[in-house]
Every structure is written in structure tokens, then in C-alpha cells.
Amino acid sequence: MAGMTAPPSSRILLSIIAACLGFLLSWLLGAGGEPAALTAAIAAAGAWFASRPPSVSPAQAASSDDTPQPSLEEVMEAIDDPMLLVSGQLVTIANSAARATLGDHIVGEDIRLAIRHPAATDRLTLQAESGDAVPGGPIELIGIGQRDRRWELNVHPIQGRGLLVRLADRTGTHAAEQMRVDFVANASHELRTPLATLIGFVETLEDGKAAEDPATRGRFLKIMFGEAKRMQRLVDDLMSLSRIEAEKYSLPQTPIPLAPLIEEVRGALHSGIVADKDRVIVEIAPDVPPVAGDRAQLSQLLHNIIGNALKYGRPGSPVQVSVKLARDNMVKLAVRDEGEGIPAEHIPRLTERFYRVDPGRSRSLGGTGLGLAIVKHIVERHRGRLEIRSEVGRGTLVCVLLPAATAPLPPALSSKSHTNVTEGTPNRSSAHIDPA
Ligand SMILES: Nc1ncnc2c1ncn2[C@@H]1O[C@H](COP(=O)(O)OP(=O)(O)OP(=O)(O)O)[C@@H](O)[C@H]1O
Ligand SMILES: [Mg+2]
Secondary structure: HHEEEEHHHHHHHHHHEEEEEEEEHHHOOOHHHHHHHHHHHHHHHHHHHHOOOOOOOOHHHHHHHHOOOOHHHHHHHOOOOEEEEEOOOOEEEEEEHHHHOOOOOHOOEEEHOOOOOOOHHHHHHHHHOOOOOOOOOEEEEEOOOOOOEEEEEEEEEEEEEEEEEEEOOOOOHHHHHHHHHHHHHHHHHHHHHHHHHHHHHHHHHOHHHHHHHHHHHHHHHHHHHHHHHHHHHHHHHHHHHHHHHOOOOOOOEEEEEEHHHHHHHHHHHHOOOOOOOHHEEEOOOOOOOOEEHHHHHHHHHHHHHHHHHHEOOOOOOOOEEEEEEEEHHEEEEEEOOOEEOOOOOHHHHHHOOOOOOOOHHHHHHOOOOHHHHHHHHHHOOOOEEEEEEOOOEEEEEEEEEEEEOOOOOOOOOOOOOOEEEEEOOEEEEEEEEEOO
């Protein structure tokens, strides 16, 4: 009864009038002050409650609302996943995502032709026969739309309309899971090999005869030390990677001049196994601003890129390191070597964990295969860009662009994955790794 409700101010007025009338009536009828006041209070309360708006449930409110309700078709259209409504065996509604994945022709088509997948057909036929009962949970389908796409098919009966079919894209989740499984398998394999060598030598030394000969013992201990060091490097690199990944969204801001850092790394590499300090030729352009960065991580980046150039460049050949100011207030670091280069097909994969062009050679040089993966993550954290160009038989050029400390900071990273873009002829190729 909408006409009986009153706004709050009118309700107060109504209650006051009722209270006054009640008091006056009681007084006129000869009641004393207290009973008259009580009557007035009761009259006021009565008037207040009588004029209150009726309570309305949300459902009643919705039904009394004149706004038209969206149709099932409109609701399905608003969802990004492919969705189909199936009546009998025919597709009666398909949203845009479904038409984009399965083709425009599917509306009015038999569902067995629309989704040509035996598991899906079985489920939908069974479900159509069993009515409302839902047999089993979601089912996994591979190859719908594109060959390597993975979907999860869910079926929900809709009273009087048929079956609502939803395809959820699980390609990304599956790829991430696969990467995790591969990573654990690779890391275990990398650790198992030096561990097996160590155990083998310990057993041989325990045997007695080998331990008695000082020359053999010394040789064995040297190998064991090398293998233990390899395991230590691997664990250090793995921890490094996870630390850098954990800090992915915190933008390093300290101004770091690259020239002294390069000099420091050059000195450190000199004492390493690949050392040849004189091979590294450094050229720093005048007035290069410092970069906005994390000193320890930039040192790690230089270590690996210059270290790679020394390791994989021809023995004795020069390694040129240059730093200059590039476009968009970015500082460009370039490291060029004269080596055998990298065949084009390997370049997009170099920044994958444990990826090596020549695994035997990398291992014999003490490599873990994690160096460029670490470099990629450091560059991403600094909102920079990494580019690798190589020419087979001539050498490799690795460029890193880092924001200058004076530059306005680029927008924060999104959680989107990073892209590798390759280009080039069979003998000359390159890859960029950009923040998303
Ligand atoms: N300058 C280069 N010239 C030729 N090949 C290279 C060069 N830099 C990297 N590579 C190739 O890329 C692979 C991956 O390099 P990455 O730095 O990730 O690992 P690594 O050098 O083998 O080991 P780590 O750096 O962990 O000690 C190397 O194994 C090598 O095959
Ligand atoms: Mg390396």
C-alpha cells in the first residue's frame, strides 16, 4: 500500500499530533498527568508504526522494479568464455567467444558437429538423456579451435531450456604447470649428475688402494672439489633467480654508474677460470647518466654477459663492452664477442632456464645454464630491454637497455608473460625480451 507510507518528517509530525490528541483526550476525560502522558506516548508510537513503510524483500523489490531483466542470450554474451545453449542435440545460442572458437556456423548445428570431440559428445548425449542429473565433473578437451589449446568443458542443465555448455580455456594454466614440472625435473637432473660423481669418488677412495696413492688421491679430490663447486653454483643461481622473481614488482631506484661496475666485474672475471682481463675493451661515452638500478643485480648481469662473451668467444679474441645514452633516456650497454655465434633457432630459447646450445661445452666450462635466465629477470625488474643478435661464424652481440636514473619511470610491470620476438636470416638472428 504505497499510499499509506509517509516520508520520515511527515511521520514525526504525525506522531506529535497523535501524542497531543492523546494527551488532550486523556486530560479531558479526567485522567491525571501521568496516565495522560502514557496515553500520548502510546498514541505517538501507534502513529509512528502505522505510517512506517512496509518492509519489502529483495525479491519483491526486483519484481516490482520495472527494469527489464537481461535475457539468457545477453548474459552469455557478457561472458568471455565460449558458451553454448544446447536444446535436444542442437545449438540454439552461441556467444561471440564460442562463435570465434568453433565457427559462426554452429548456431542451429548438431552439437556433435559443433564440438567434434568424442568425450564432449558422450558427456552431452548422456546429460541430455539423464535430464537434470549431472554425471561427473568437468572434462578436459584438447585441440578445439587450435591444435594445442586445452579446454575444460562444463555442462549445467537449465530448466526448460536445455544444457548450458561452458568451455574454459586452460592452455595458460597447463603451460605454467608444465614449466614448473620441467623446472623441477631439470634442477634435479642438474644436481644429480655432480652428486653421483661425488658419491662415486668417495666410494673409490674408501676402497683404500686409490687413497694410498697420493697422486690419485689428489686427482680425485680435485674432481670432487670441482663437482661440489658446481652444485654450489647451481644452488646459488637457483636462489638468485627466486630472489629476483620475488622482487619483480619493486622497481630499483638507486642511481648506479655503470663504468666503475664494469671495471669491478672485469677485475673479478680476471681471477676466474675464463679470465683474460686484457681481452675486455671498455668504451664509455662521455656524459652517460647512471642507471636506476640494483647494484648487486647489475653486477650479476654484467658478470654473466661479459663472462659469456669471454667463454664462448674465440680464445684470445677481444670482447668489446660499450655504454652510451640511447633514445627515450635509456642507457644502452652492448657486449660484442668474436666467437662461433649462435644458430638462429636457439636464440629465442636462450633465456629459458637450463637452456644451452651445447650442453657438454657449457658444463665443461662450469656453466649452470641459468645465466641468461637470471639476466632476463634482472632486465625485466629494471623495466629494461634485452636483445641478442648473433651471426654464425662471426660472433654475438648482447644489448641491454636500462632506464637512466634521471628518466621518468616506465609504468609498473603487469603480470602478463614476457614476449620473445625473433627475426633474422638463418645466419643472422636476434631476440628481444621486453617487459610486458
Ligand atoms: N656470447 C655467446 N656466444 C655463443 N653462445 C652463447 C653466448 N652466450 C650464451 N651462449 C649460449 O647460450 C647458453 C645459455 O647461456 P647462459 O649464460 O644462460 O648459460 P651458461 O653460460 O651455459 O651457464 P651460466 O651462465 O649459468 O654459467 C650457453 O650455454 C651458450 O650455449
Ligand atoms: Mg652464462
